[in-house]
Amino acid sequence: MIDINCHILPGMDEGAKSLTESLKMADIAVQQGITHIIATPHHTEGDAATSADNIIGAVDYLNGKLKEQDVPLKILPGQEPRVYGEMLKGLRSGEVLPLNQTSEYVFINLPRDYVPHYLTQLQFDLQIAEYKPIIVHPERNQELIANPDKLYRMVKNGALTQITAASIVGKSGKKIQKFAHQMIQANLGHFIASEANNGHKKSFYLKQAYGTIKNGFGNAMVYQFMENSQYIVDNLTVPKEQPERIRIKKGLRIFS
Numbered sequence: 001m002i003d004i005n006c007h008i009l010p011g012m013d014e015g016a017k018s019l020t021e022s023l024k025m026a027d028i029a030v031q032q033g034i035t036h037i038i039a040t041p042h043h044t045e046g047d048a049a050t051s052a053d054n055i056i057g058a059v060d061y062l063n064g065k066l067k068e069q070d071v072p073l074k075i076l077p078g079q080e081p082r083v084y085g086e087m088l089k090g091l092r093s094g095e096v097l098p099l100n101q102t103s104e105y106v107f108i109n110l111p112r113d114y115v116p117h118y119l120t121q122l123q124f125d126l127q128i129a130e131y132k133p134i135i136v137h138p139e140r141n142q143e144l145i146a147n148p149d150k151l152y153r154m155v156k157n158g159a160l161t162q163i164t165a166a167s168i169v170g171k172s173g174k175k176i177q178k179f180a181h182q183m184i185q186a187n188l189g190h191f192i193a194s195e196a197n198n199g200h201k202k203s204f205y206l207k208q209a210y211g212t213i214k215n216g217f218g219n220a221m222v223y224q225f226m227e228n229s230q231y232i233v234d235n236l237t238v239p240k241e242q243p244e245r246i247r248i249k250k251g252l253r254i255f256s
Contacts, residue, residue: 002229005193038078148246165209
């Protein structure tokens with residue numbers, strides 16, 4: 001199992017506060033059945049603390065410690081950039097790091113309450129430059145919950161999305177859980193990731209999320225999500241089903 005969004009690196013943004021905590025997170029990940037993690041510290045425009053060089057160095061350091069302790073887990077470099085208008089410039093300069101360092105896949109972390117007006121143009125510019133944008137946890141964005149057609153249009157135009165495991169199992173509330181399940185039903189979700197940030201506050205829940213998806217949508221959907229994460233690591237094109245519009249007035253059953 002691959003986790004493509006995790007804040008496991010010690011001492012970076014909201015992630016593990018120490019090496020000890022990183023190693024505890026690694027143990028939890030292994031218990032979940034995770035073999036590879038893409039470490040994704042947040043990136044904010046102009047903030048050098050989570051620069052690409054620092055992330056790559058921290059990944060090498062943590063991999064060394066995991067090897068010393070015989071922990072069967074591999075950490076790969078990545079970044080979770082908070083959306084800003086000059087993201088493409090940041091990617092070209094090396095300030096913004098794609099997933100697994102050299103892939104074409106790049107995260108876009110939206111604000112919680114709204115969708116920036118320039119996002120449509122940014123998505124277009126990234127795709128013209130042969131990047132593949134992945135909208136991170138759209139199920140938690142209040143504007144997209146209220147107007148899911150905006151998400152439909154982004155996916156229809158080529159964007160991918162990553163749903164948080166905790167959202168699927170209800171750890172973020174019923175409203176967010178319902179929208180996450182609606183996204184899966186409508187082929188508007190492409191990846192499941194933990195977004196775990198330490199061993200206590202926000203844990204992995206990947207195993208539980210895949211169990212919920214199996215119960216509600218079948219084994220084929222579970223395998224599809226797992227394979228999609230592998231495609232990122234291998235920098236291969238993720239196959240996509242035709243997206244559908246979410247019917248707001250027709251509530252879907254919440255599977256648990």
